[in-house]
Amino acid sequence: MKGVCALSLVVTGSIGIDTIIGPHGTVENVMGGSASYFAAAAGFFCPVRLVAAVGDDWPADHSALLSRFEQIDTAGLEERAGSKTFRWTGKYHEDMNIRETMAVDIGVLAEEIPPVPPAFADSRLVFLANTDPINQLKFAGQFAHADLIVADTMDRWIETQPADLEALLATIHGLVINDSEAAMLVPEAANTIVAAKAIQRRYDLGFVVVKKGEHGAILVHRDGLAVLPSYPADQVIDPTGAGDTFAGGFMGYLACSAGDYSVETLQRAMAYGTVVASFTIESFSLDRLAGLTRQEIDDRLAEMARIVRISMPAAAEA
Amino acid sequence: MKGVCALSLVVTGSIGIDTIIGPHGTVENVMGGSASYFAAAAGFFCPVRLVAAVGDDWPADHSALLSRFEQIDTAGLEERAGSKTFRWTGKYHEDMNIRETMAVDIGVLAEEIPPVPPAFADSRLVFLANTDPINQLKFAGQFAHADLIVADTMDRWIETQPADLEALLATIHGLVINDSEAAMLVPEAANTIVAAKAIQRRYDLGFVVVKKGEHGAILVHRDGLAVLPSYPADQVIDPTGAGDTFAGGFMGYLACSAGDYSVETLQRAMAYGTVVASFTIESFSLDRLAGLTRQEIDDRLAEMARIVRISMPAAAEA
Numbered sequence: 001m002k003g004v005c006a007l008s009l010v011v012t013g014s015i016g017i018d019t020i021i022g023p024h025g026t027v028e029n030v031m032g033g034s035a036s037y038f039a040a041a042a043g044f045f046c047p048v049r050l051v052a053a054v055g056d057d058w059p060a061d062h063s064a065l066l067s068r069f070e071q072i073d074t075a076g077l078e079e080r081a082g083s084k085t086f087r088w089t090g091k092y093h094e095d096m097n098i099r100e101t102m103a104v105d106i107g108v109l110a111e112e113i114p115p116v117p118p119a120f121a122d123s124r125l126v127f128l129a130n131t132d133p134i135n136q137l138k139f140a141g142q143f144a145h146a147d148l149i150v151a152d153t154m155d156r157w158i159e160t161q162p163a164d165l166e167a168l169l170a171t172i173h174g175l176v177i178n179d180s181e182a183a184m185l186v187p188e189a190a191n192t193i194v195a196a197k198a199i200q201r202r203y204d205l206g207f208v209v210v211k212k213g214e215h216g217a218i219l220v221h222r223d224g225l226a227v228l229p230s231y232p233a234d235q236v237i238d239p240t241g242a243g244d245t246f247a248g249g250f251m252g253y254l255a256c257s258a259g260d261y262s263v264e265t266l267q268r269a270m271a272y273g274t275v276v277a278s279f280t281i282e283s284f285s286l287d288r289l290a291g292l293t294r295q296e297i298d299d300r301l302a303e304m305a306r307i308v309r310i311s312m313p314a315a316a317e318a
Numbered sequence: 319m320k321g322v323c324a325l326s327l328v329v330t331g332s333i334g335i336d337t338i339i340g341p342h343g344t345v346e347n348v349m350g351g352s353a354s355y356f357a358a359a360a361g362f363f364c365p366v367r368l369v370a371a372v373g374d375d376w377p378a379d380h381s382a383l384l385s386r387f388e389q390i391d392t393a394g395l396e397e398r399a400g401s402k403t404f405r406w407t408g409k410y411h412e413d414m415n416i417r418e419t420m421a422v423d424i425g426v427l428a429e430e431i432p433p434v435p436p437a438f439a440d441s442r443l444v445f446l447a448n449t450d451p452i453n454q455l456k457f458a459g460q461f462a463h464a465d466l467i468v469a470d471t472m473d474r475w476i477e478t479q480p481a482d483l484e485a486l487l488a489t490i491h492g493l494v495i496n497d498s499e500a501a502m503l504v505p506e507a508a509n510t511i512v513a514a515k516a517i518q519r520r521y522d523l524g525f526v527v528v529k530k531g532e533h534g535a536i537l538v539h540r541d542g543l544a545v546l547p548s549y550p551a552d553q554v555i556d557p558t559g560a561g562d563t564f565a566g567g568f569m570g571y572l573a574c575s576a577g578d579y580s581v582e583t584l585q586r587a588m589a590y591g592t593v594v595a596s597f598t599i600e601s602f603s604l605d606r607l608a609g610l611t612r613q614e615i616d617d618r619l620a621e622m623a624r625i626v627r628i629s630m631p632a633a634a635e636a
Contacts, residue, residue, distance in 0.1 A: 194552055194553075233511065
């Protein structure tokens, strides 16, 4: 079944051509990028509007793969003549929590951001997948009707453009980041919870979600907390895109929530994000998601609910 | 309220005098040891029989502190004349996941194990807190009526006495260890879940619980899985004994379960262990536990249940 989507969702970020080297093999020139992973995941819940640019080297195969995700509206995908697509080569160690960037070619990401199609201007939920915070801000400014703007970022921007990132954080409603990034933003924090609480307060955000990879995710919301472990995966083939698809499942579910951004709704959205990410890592690139069904997602959510349940004893319930 | 305890629980392990240096201060010559932490925690759920030895340097203050835990039966606590109590000095870094042993004096732990009082011989649940696996085996062998023998261990025994540890693992029903220890036992495992599954199968254990500190705990049971995050603590004053009190809450709850060692019961036991451990780290040594009530434990369990709940949407429940 498809989710009933009350609110329109738009995403911008990178679309790329990845080469991934890891203990389970190497794949070359596969589809990658924060916005493509996000959109593929969000599409299991609601239609998703994609705004991104690629170069004239963008393979037809990748367009074909994107079109398999029927709920992605690619009207905002610009194939820019004379430009090169963003390319990234990464290597995972035996401990797949350790990732090394072997090569990166920013390409079209260094140029002007692509235009927002007029039909997308009424979007209510905006996700700013990881990219330059200046571009994230420019993009966010184009949605006058947005009632939920959420961003991701990365170590690079925290280090090199702290002022731009501050401006971004003062504008958005929610942040979805990694634990290492939370620690960079609040170096004095003793742990991830403390860091997330400090970020939420400092920028008066509605919420901060911190992704901890195999250790799950935490939500610090203006009105309360939620914590979730990750799905206990036996095998990780390729962790690339896990965080972006977590965010995609999270925002996709929120787009179906009719403007309810309570702790309870975000907690469930986080559970959906966790489940979608757990499928992403089962294959390289978007391969697993391309064959995934909403029923498989809901079945695994039910499994997760059993696995993490704390059933209350009668004495404590009273 | 006190738990109704269907089955008798006995623990052996170390009782020590600790000096703890950390970012929140230093305490000298406080009560420590795996068995004391375990027994204090288990006592919130059921009576617990303690078998351990200290030297003639054992401070009267520490006896007084132990006696504040009314459910600990200290008939098996031997004050051995001419021997020295186990002493440990540890230092925590700013990142409190990093602990350094500054000094250790094994003392009485290097001698013969203390005798089991005849009144303890009918114990049904046996917990072998961390100590030399030879002593753990000797101790376990004295309980003919035991239907659940569970052990902890540490890196030291994995490295220096692998054969003794193998013999122990072939004897017990359940294992409660840290993630770093699980990784040492199964170095080829890609992650903690895989390592825990391998240990459960290799030794045909009823279950393996892996403690991941601030990242929670996982249960690999013969009949299924459970995963729990840790309680989202704002401040950690002293993590010493967190793992032992986790095990104490876990086993204490199981002693009240009338011989039901199903996944569901162990999942709830793990939640209780998580909650007790979250109190332990709020103060140095056993200070917080000494003032703790069962009601506070149950209240925090209810809070945990809210924080980690995955509420199922109607579509996925159908």
